[in-house]
Amino acid sequence: MTEKVKFSSTHGQNITLTNSSSTATWSPKQFSGWASSSSPLEQGQTVVVELNGSGHCELGLFKEDPEATNRTKQTFKQINEIRIHKRKCVIPVTLNERGTEVSSQFLEKTFTKSFDRNTKLWLTIIVKFGKVSAKLLLNGSPENPISFSRNHGANINLEENNYTASTIMLNPSSTCYVKEKITIGEELSFQCEPLLDGDREPSRFHVKFDVYERNPEGLKKEFKHLFDSGPVSASESPTTNLETFEKDDCKGKILVTLINERTVGYRAASSKYNEQTLRNGSDGSVWVILELYRTTVTVSKRRESGVSNNTNVVDSVVREPSNVDAENSIDPFLSHQDKTELKRQVSDYSEVTGVKTVDENTTDRRLAALEFEHTLLHEKVDKITHTLQNAVACNTLSLPSSSGKGVMTRQISAPTRICSLDDRLINVRRNFTHLIKDMHCVPLSDKLFEREIITRNEYQEITTESTPDSGNRKLLLIISKKRVMKSKMDEILDETEQKHLKDLF
Template structure:
């Protein structure tokens, strides 16, 4: 299991075997130095990959010295405008005060997002970088040529540059560290089953797990590096310090989704095999006469940790043997068994975040022991160009979708685009002939339990003349 010491942006399941990336404490607040005016609209340009929420506040940022909240949700007199999720691109939006309509208007992507205001009050623009590597730039397009700047007071994960019209986020995934609960040992495999983790329905375009090691216990490491766990506790002496840790590997999208990541400790080095099949060795530079601890940084994923004792080798799952990587063998995890009709007939009727802890593979859901979700997925999440999670949207709008969603032809589109397997298709067709409501529920559960392509959903809805349902599958679109 994972150690109880963790960052504020990590949550555990009840058994502490799964660590989940949950960016709630962002430290990404950024303000304009001066309030918005009727005559001088502001153009804000974003560049990079991440998520940014825009809003306005009646709180003068100059009064927040030493008390900048961790996120916009904790800012007093704050009003939401819109949010933007970008991946390797640049976008610009114009924020202006409409005196006639008594509104602040944010124009972005062909749409306008409005917030009513009191013209007798002053309002400052707020940008809240939720996660990612994002550069922000203020431009001015008003007639008075007033130079808008960012306030020097900002969140702990934001840096205003020498040119105060520019700022950047510092850490892609702040306060997202966790540890294995015990020091590493030889003759054990440390197995990570990783799955993409959506933020407000959208899976980041890039996700990873960064694995390091240290001689410091979790308690000792946190004591020396408080800002790595809670950015509100950041101290100047710590922010510039270098932690006493060493990197094993940064497992990017293709190397952390699909099959498990396997790591072994030989006593003087770490040997690992990635989800994509790459093997490598990293010499241990820490003092191996002392305890060595594994440190994980998560970004856009959840990770379930399994420990396997290599010395207890035996045949598992009809042919997979537990052979150590140091001996050039295969992984010691259970083989994926084929789906059966009984599996499809027993699709779970509900789901929680704690259940989604396995790893997506081309054949199914790779979970040692009993298969809890045998209906998942025909495509690896890393092979989907625009993966989204519909879990929360479907749960929120379940009864509306149950009563309005016509799944007959939609099932054909799911099979054609490899969203479901042949066995699933045959079973859903049979259920659809017998009980359409039951079939609709099964399709909704199937879509909620796997990453799917946003483009596929929109196209399939259009082909089946059900575009009006897009607002229920993607409710967050109303805010973007």
């Protein structure tokens, strides 16, 4: 059964709602990324604008001193428009000898703008969206840079003694969220499509998904840039990030469901099912928050009729369409990693005691039965561990016979300690500062991504950090929120030639 739902009227300035507020579309109307030269152009002077990165910019002029007044879009006189993608671009800008005309060359074309004689003009760059850095070079010489004004847009950071201006965020003021919370067992369906540039898809587009246990209205005060063109907050957002879907993953349906008080399940039609643990336990409901970039999204809610628990809803997320990996479509409450680790523990126990384990299908059915009785993963594992400990204490273990008929009881030769799962998890906090200094995060991140312990978005966050220490810190904070087995981490450390870190985890 599908229900209509709406996006909240509280959304970013670069979001437009249509279709009775059930469709949100990215629309870059507000530009918070502008920077002007600290001094006006001189007659006969040529300044080369050097741009690096990927983005959509406008090059033009202000006729008032940027230090003396607040800038608005209406006071900006555009000369030309520039689009770049992962490259350097140089645009010479010249004020003629009489001070009456500004000319600019770009893509073998010359653009001109006329002004009254002796009008003071400050060269200005507006970044509509993108990650772009800019420099102003007198006559194109790196030895003669021109500084930027200290008054600039909220999404701009000045570096190198104000000689370099860079955007902080790719896509500010582009956040929206679903007006209604979802409760355990409910599923939101997001139909995502890229915004066409003519008849072509843009080179880059995405939808970023977060969930939040509290009302997102409260984010506007501290994280103004999410909704309006305000200063970018230095603190980390309290929301829980699911994933940033790009390109093919960002076409068609993306499904999000709240599985229990601590776990959200999600997937795109072209990718595998994933789960994420909430930063804070919810009261059984969460808000879903989106950031749009060159996309349009329509939302609806689906609740299976006659569902007494959340199993069918979760199954619909996991099993549709049929191309989802079969191993990920069984027991949706347990991740593939956790199931594998549980089975490995049972196998290790069997090797120690000499007891034959049940077949894999029987194990899966038992795990599935436990899912209905426990909402938190560690509680389920603790229960299994407790059962095994009791069996060892009694020196007996009852299991189905290999023929499938009756029950066989095997004597266990000696009591063997079975560690709880929490004892076998890595501990990041214990040696946090040492790990920041000693780790090599890039090869570790490669292996963690390869084994599906971290998501693609988390991998990108780690590997794009500016220094090794900040990359290590980001990696440690991410894996501290996950239940990573120490045995698994030891294997990865062996493979990345970082065996000396084993004792630190």
